[in-house]
Amino acid sequence: MLPSAPHSGPRSVRLPAPLTGVVPPLCTPLTPDGRVDTRSLAALTTRLAGAGVSGLFVLGSSGEAAYLTDAQRRTVVETVIEAAGGRLPVLAGAIDMTTARVLEHARTARSLGADAIVATAPFYTRTHPAEIADHFTRVRDGADLPLFAYDIPMAVHTKLPLDTVLTLARDGVLAGLKDSSGEDGALRRLLVRVRAQAPVFSVLTGSELTVDGALLAGAHGVVPGLGNVDPHGYVRLYEHAAAGRWREAAAEQGRLAALFALTDAGDPAVMGRNSSALGAFKAALHLQGVIDCPATAPPQLPLDEAAVGTVRRCLEEAGLL
Amino acid sequence: MLPSAPHSGPRSVRLPAPLTGVVPPLCTPLTPDGRVDTRSLAALTTRLAGAGVSGLFVLGSSGEAAYLTDAQRRTVVETVIEAAGGRLPVLAGAIDMTTARVLEHARTARSLGADAIVATAPFYTRTHPAEIADHFTRVRDGADLPLFAYDIPMAVHTKLPLDTVLTLARDGVLAGLKDSSGEDGALRRLLVRVRAQAPVFSVLTGSELTVDGALLAGAHGVVPGLGNVDPHGYVRLYEHAAAGRWREAAAEQGRLAALFALTDAGDPAVMGRNSSALGAFKAALHLQGVIDCPATAPPQLPLDEAAVGTVRRCLEEAGLL
Amino acid sequence: MLPSAPHSGPRSVRLPAPLTGVVPPLCTPLTPDGRVDTRSLAALTTRLAGAGVSGLFVLGSSGEAAYLTDAQRRTVVETVIEAAGGRLPVLAGAIDMTTARVLEHARTARSLGADAIVATAPFYTRTHPAEIADHFTRVRDGADLPLFAYDIPMAVHTKLPLDTVLTLARDGVLAGLKDSSGEDGALRRLLVRVRAQAPVFSVLTGSELTVDGALLAGAHGVVPGLGNVDPHGYVRLYEHAAAGRWREAAAEQGRLAALFALTDAGDPAVMGRNSSALGAFKAALHLQGVIDCPATAPPQLPLDEAAVGTVRRCLEEAGLL
Amino acid sequence: MLPSAPHSGPRSVRLPAPLTGVVPPLCTPLTPDGRVDTRSLAALTTRLAGAGVSGLFVLGSSGEAAYLTDAQRRTVVETVIEAAGGRLPVLAGAIDMTTARVLEHARTARSLGADAIVATAPFYTRTHPAEIADHFTRVRDGADLPLFAYDIPMAVHTKLPLDTVLTLARDGVLAGLKDSSGEDGALRRLLVRVRAQAPVFSVLTGSELTVDGALLAGAHGVVPGLGNVDPHGYVRLYEHAAAGRWREAAAEQGRLAALFALTDAGDPAVMGRNSSALGAFKAALHLQGVIDCPATAPPQLPLDEAAVGTVRRCLEEAGLL
Numbered sequence A, B, C, D: 001m002l003p004s005a006p007h008s009g010p011r012s013v014r015l016p017a018p019l020t021g022v023v024p025p026l027c028t029p030l031t032p033d034g035r036v037d038t039r040s041l042a043a044l045t046t047r048l049a050g051a052g053v054s055g056l057f058v059l060g061s062s063g064e065a066a067y068l069t070d071a072q073r074r075t076v077v078e079t080v081i082e083a084a085g086g087r088l089p090v091l092a093g094a095i096d097m098t099t100a101r102v103l104e105h106a107r108t109a110r111s112l113g114a115d116a117i118v119a120t121a122p123f124y125t126r127t128h129p130a131e132i133a134d135h136f137t138r139v140r141d142g143a144d145l146p147l148f149a150y151d152i153p154m155a156v157h158t159k160l161p162l163d164t165v166l167t168l169a170r171d172g173v174l175a176g177l178k179d180s181s182g183e184d185g186a187l188r189r190l191l192v193r194v195r196a197q198a199p200v201f202s203v204l205t206g207s208e209l210t211v212d213g214a215l216l217a218g219a220h221g222v223v224p225g226l227g228n229v230d231p232h233g234y235v236r237l238y239e240h241a242a243a244g245r246w247r248e249a250a251a252e253q254g255r256l257a258a259l260f261a262l263t264d265a266g267d268p269a270v271m272g273r274n275s276s277a278l279g280a281f282k283a284a285l286h287l288q289g290v291i292d293c294p295a296t297a298p299p300q301l302p303l304d305e306a307a308v309g310t311v312r313r314c315l316e317e318a319g320l321l
Helices: A038-050 A070-084 A099-112 A129-143 A162-170 A184-197 A211-216 A231-242 A246-264 A273-287 A305-317 B038-051 B070-084 B099-111 B129-143 B162-170 B184-197 B211-216 B231-242 B246-264 B273-287 B305-317 C038-051 C070-084 C099-111 C129-143 C162-170 C184-197 C211-216 C231-242 C246-264 C273-287 C305-317 D038-051 D070-084 D099-111 D129-143 D162-170 D184-197 D211-216 D231-242 D246-264 D273-287 D305-317
Strands: A056-058 A090-093 A116-120 A147-151 A176-179 A202-205 B056-058 B090-093 B116-119 B147-151 B176-179 B202-205 C056-058 C090-093 C116-120 C147-151 C176-179 C202-205 D056-058 D090-093 D116-120 D147-151 D176-179 D202-205
Touching (some): A099 A129, A246 A305, B038 B056, B116 B129, B129 B147, B147 B162, B176 B184, B184 C246, B211 B231, B246 B273, B246 C184, C038 C231, C090 C099, C129 C162, C147 C162, C184 C211, C211 C231, D038 D056, D038 D070, D070 D090, D099 D116, D129 D147, D211 D231, D211 D246, D246 D273
Parallel strands (some): A056 A090, B116 B147, B147 B176, B176 B202, C056 C090, C116 C147, C176 C202, D176 D202
């Protein structure tokens, strides 16, 4: 069922193979009345570009893709592509339940100038690995852009099977993987085989607390939600690792792991994990003066004053305020 | 956060409160090239109406809502509303990840003439019960149509909390519940409290194998996927129960439980559960001459010949061919 | 791998095939210093026997089997067998992780005079259905007593596959099933096939809130934890169902479903579900004067005064105090 | 509820604080008729000691603790303690469902001379974090030996909460943690706080594929099941890391990750994951001439000839045959 020859469609000139470095998943700033705040989003883009990241991922989980309407998603892609001004490749999430719906998002992103698509396995439905492979193949063929698989079992409730990823990598269906599974043992097994069998395939970890270990294991880069708040930290971490300064990389990662405590600011007794973590990222960006309003999309609940105080303390301890 | 007074918006004249009886979740016939087969869908609508069902639910899980594009979903609602011709209330699924996206589907369905909306809790995201309540309240207010909560943990990966449902029922936010959780113990506890506290709230079971027990426990009706294949069976089952003929109801349910074996036709080693169950419903409708083509939407895999043979045998044993 | 011929070992004269009726899973009263309170346990036995139950199940989940040492388990079996005095069959749980350990418990129970063994699939380990079948076959052969499979995914984290149960039932490895899965749809499919293929196999539901529906569907009896608190209610429910008085059965079940609210007495923010539910059963038995002390085994936390007040109110509303 | 002052009971002279290095979880060789093969177990002990490990962990998951009777467990502890001859500390698993049962195993192990106890949170039951803390406190107090928490959600179905572990570490209830959760992000957050707040607490990773990253993050050692098969590899990996030779550590880890493919030898369509992984470890030890018989305990199924061939090939590719 899978194509036996690699895809040979046009590749974005801006997208290296493999993609490496820090590729932050941009938050989506909103106005108090719930529209996409394009000024703040452009400011965030500029800040990240200035910090030395190597790509921009819009409409991921940190970008609240699941909460945005199709029109809002379009605005996000347009805004970031314009603000990036061709300096950096823009990867666009095409987050939806199944193939046909994902394809519509992917084609829209392509028409707006995105350099690559990021898509999950089907969710809401119950899907076999063979169907997952078929899904990615159809999305790749229909979108005609490099495709990154987004492995996020916390949201999708299945883990991408190693053999499926590897086959799709070798066949050129997938250009890369964003691994947000948190299963670093499975990631290690994949990396060992990717190195031998699919050398231009890009493996990016989405586990922002084990980036040093992932890079040591051979991962090409990282997609850190926390990179919205401290892009310089992740760039330093990546550069230490690239230069073989592992102790320094680990120290930087340790500092970022302590900073990550801000995602626990919201009380789990009264709000969901998304409200707490995404609310904290936005509160931090607001406190840092990057975005104008810390609002998250409904039905997420806002952080209360005490929670924002926790975020502030975390930033201060990390020297970010 | 929840409104203290019941909603007083316009209720569809066609939607009784509580809604009772058999409300099948219509399959969505497709053409061989993947478009909605409106002729077959109209034929299915006519068949179900003729069997004595009391409502029609489009764009549920049996209707492959998760696989259809927005344009396809629109075609489904239009086709069924036209084919129903005002004889039966039409409930439309608004299946999407979060509030704003659900609302867009709901408003479309309303503009096309749907009589009620069916929506799940948020999925893909991690959501607190307070956020779930807020979600339904916003959907109800924004859609301005009676709203049924769709409890389907298999797809959504959370179970609607009993207290949340009951509060929303009492406050008039929810007109009813489609309970596809399979947790009949929790359903019983809900029914005991609904009877005392929310008498016009409609509780419909989506567990098509325990309808007799659910009706005995006080459920108002059933939304059976298998009702596409044997609507007369479910109507008989409901009528036996309504008349207090419980032994006869149980015998009918036993027959339908045996027929349900057709959903296992597809080999779980090679395809997902959706491919097998939805493929079997459509194969049966095709064998019965109701729809022109048994195709399911990608990336579901088609049943092979042996599987279709199994479906045929199940139909024959049930006297449906 | 499974035996092709039915087992022909000695059956307890006290154990009918199939076993029917109400078979409560006895709580295990403890003294304030944590020993098995044999006086209270004998009193509970006598009370249940007097209420008209048809069997006694010791060392199940309601009996805190998981919390008791081997010596305590032995005391429980001895005490109940002596108190029952041969009037009722005694089924003994042999709850442990895998085959060899389960067998040791089973042999002890047999040596003490138990009439049947109740065992789960392996837990803690990751087990294939073929291994589960092998497990039950070895336990049956080694224990030389009728064996009931205990399907309790909440504890064991796997659901017994329908085909495995049916094969073991037909082969005579299993004498019956205690279904605490809460999946009444799967139970219905099993019952349809048991009736045709394994007529002496006993299917007992452990879902104490849907007993009327389960009996209507053909289940042979019920193992209700709540039956410790209101054995007369479950006996009435069973007798109504046996006589075809389904409305009366449903009304009795509704009353018991309301009473079940006592299991929510403990605050989930401060204690586990076991502490709340088992604590509530014991608090109720203590308030009813059946047992001397409501203590549960560590590390379960005790109900506080407010929670005991909730239990008392539930009992009063149900007319049990 | 938790003690406010550190425990001051006698510490084993043989157990450093914190424990560091490679602490393999010993397999339990069995004879063809299912008894513990003490000769092979002593040989395995000698081999591991000779490879430079720093401790021995018996009766863990790799040791099939869940499958062994109490008498077999006793034999394992005695055999390894005797074979170790005081050269290495012996940590004994006390794997059972709840506190009282765990304590009995712990006291037996202590009486046989074990240097520390390893215990999980309660399983089979539903337990609150406060109850988990109480559980470990009671086990520590009752066993009067250093206690390691065993975090293995795959078996126990709960993850130890970070705050619970940290509080118990600071209070001296826990001497260390064996983290087999596979959640290296959570591990990182723990390590950052352990370093600041509980400097003698020993954190050992059980994730045998990410040891380099864990050590880089500050873990003290590793408990690798695969270390039965290649103890020298893990000792080299540890020594590279201890000396700051991170590239060499990563290369060694990569080699071991490739070797780990032997655990997939068994076909998941016909056997459980335990049968495959533990069967492969034992097949490898048998092929290497360390143990006399590769049998695993029932109801695990044996590897077939093809699977053993796979194990052989993995050993050959790793230069271990």
